[in-house]
Amino acid sequence: NKLTKLKLNGVPWWGAGGLNVNEVIKYDSFLKKFVIFLDSEELAKIHHMYDTDLNGVLSYSEINLMNAHIYRYIPRLRSSNTKISNSDQSSIESTHTNESDIFKQDSFSTDLSCIPPTIFYLENLIELTIEYQGIKIVPDAIKNLKHLVIFSLNYCIELETLSAYVGLLPLRELNLNGCVSLKTPPIEITRRGHTQTMAFLKRLISGSTLCKRTKLMLVGLGGAGKTSLVRAFRKYHSDKPPEITDGIDIVKWKVPLNQPDDFLEFSVWDFAGQSVYYHAHQFFLAKKAVYILVWNIRLGAEHGGLDFWLSSICCHAPNAPIFVVGTHSDVHWFMRTA
Template sequence: MFKQDSFSTDLSGIPSAIFYLENLIELTIEYQGIKVVPDAIKNFKHLVIFNLNYCIELETLSAYVGFLPLRELNLNGCVSLKTPPIEITRRGHTQTMAFLKRLISGSTPCKRTKLMLVGLGGAGKTSLVRAFLKSHSDKPPEITDGIDIVKWKVPLNQPDDFLEFSVWDFAGQSVYYHTHQFFLAKKAVYVLVWNIRLGAEHAGLDFWLSSICLSRIDLCQDDLKRRYPQITGFFNVSTHTHDNIRELIEAIIKTTLALPYMDEQIPKVWLTFEKLISECKEDILKYDQVADIAPNAGIIDPGEILQSVQFLSDLGSLQYFSSEHLKNYVVINPQWVINVMACIVSIKDSPVKNGRLYHSDIDVIWKNYDTHLHPWILKLTEAFDLTFPVPDQNMNLVPCLLPEEEPEYTWNNDVNETEIREMKITYTFNYLPGMSYRFYISSRSSSFAQFKIRLKILDES
């Protein structure tokens, strides 16, 4: 028997009568308009399969889900889900369950994101950052070398309620475009800056919007807003007179607070762990050193230590790479990675000539970094597809720095008596997206082990 009100629906949208079925083994609630899986889910002590696929309004799972004997928790198509966040669910069932279980010890809403300022060099991005931070200076800002990262904490309406931005100021010179794409993030707010005196057609808007939206666009404001509804507005601002700066800031705050991942619940101990890590003076630590900090935050289990490090990396407060060659270090300061890349690709003079990074020059290229880190840094550039190794030549190729001039080479069309054969393939494009050639070379890098490749790119766009 059920109580008189047992067939009512609570605020979760799930009929409360369901929670009296304590011996339930499998529960499917798919394609429903539920918003929350409530704490009453803990009644299902024998539940092993829980299907919530395509509940597009579902935002929160109770932490008690983590204590159920589930073999399957299916959340495909739950596009509004905040708790657990997507960074956790995409890592699989085990980590999702562990995350939910950890929430029982206490959680806090997270109001953080990246604010990316992009545009051509000299458009005023750095001056705009100064205006955001109310950091006035009569001295013109220096040209940004790579990317500059600063923190911006914005107070909201309630006491102790803040919106935290990690502000990324991208250099606008074209030489940096080859590395910028590695740091463009989905979970971010973008401010595309251009000098209206140059006109939209000369402001690089096509390149930047194509990079962010992954599609070519027509540069008409009305058409842009129609085709890309994520564009929230256009603002004419002056960092000299501060005209419309306040309106821009308010629009950024409003847009950010409306993002679906705002107010994600994060275990408090993970944020304590983050704070302890940030107090380290080093820019990079061995993973074991970071793991030794975790018990001070109340994290003991090695699996949870790895999970929290990966989550903090997704959040952008540190950088961790789980590949076999890189997993032994954690970058505490993300700016460090950018500076490492700028040693190769920069508007300043680079020791890398004609796209060839000779291993004998590594001590010069990264002279400001500990020598024991040099092999790891080289592997990092390979992981970012900035360079790739050429076997048997003690050299890495840096495709974005290859000379544009066509090398002299005479194709041998005659079949000779040796085992060496030459094959010539010509690709012709009416439009070739920027940096496509680099990915082509990188994807063919393993071919160097058996063949000698000569590549000529003709951009006819």
């Protein structure tokens, strides 16, 4: 418990702070940097594996491939059941009030955080450095380190979430360089500096309000029935057929919930289906939205534009929910039975 400074760093890869496109690595330099971690025979295999042109040096593209191999090959703190990816990882909401609570949460620390739980018993720590590791979260148990003033997590490229309790620590430095997967706090906040980052984390502790607003995006070919579907959602009836959408029509749609004056509000985006708009539409495909892909079943799946729109949505909003809605089913049935 008397320990005040602790470094638990993984093996750095080559040029972690940024590579020059003209940079090359000779074998001697490669061996000198990594020989304390792997024996010379293993290093020779790695160097040869990525020296694709067999010229004895690694070029910029070869260095990047070699770095990815080293990140996986050399042991570092990482969940045994988590693949290396940028996929979304929900933060763990847990509160540790004493050592027994920490023991109960050891599975979180092992499976998701990978920070050894014994670290959170070192209440006299003033400086903690965990860099070049594969950790995904900093758990709530960090609040036990009440004297921590320097916390460095540089180049933990899988790190996604910091506990809000980091904001309550007396930190003078919070180093997050190279944490490319970080979502909480978001990069827009960390770029503003230490003060703004700590203020953001503190606000997370103060509570939150459930947001009942989202975007509803209707996409599909022209004439598929997107505007008619929007009218049906909003219970708007008209004898006149809808006009062709020009660009994007945006309307509000409130869905009543169980309690009085409680609504789920959608901002409904009705995208024009003409091909002339396709290039512009891609700039408006939001990640945090619900998508309805409308297609005319009379045209068949191969001609309904499904492949194009599914590919576009998955490219620009890979984790967004997509509902595929077929229209003109009554006309299809009439034509089939006539």
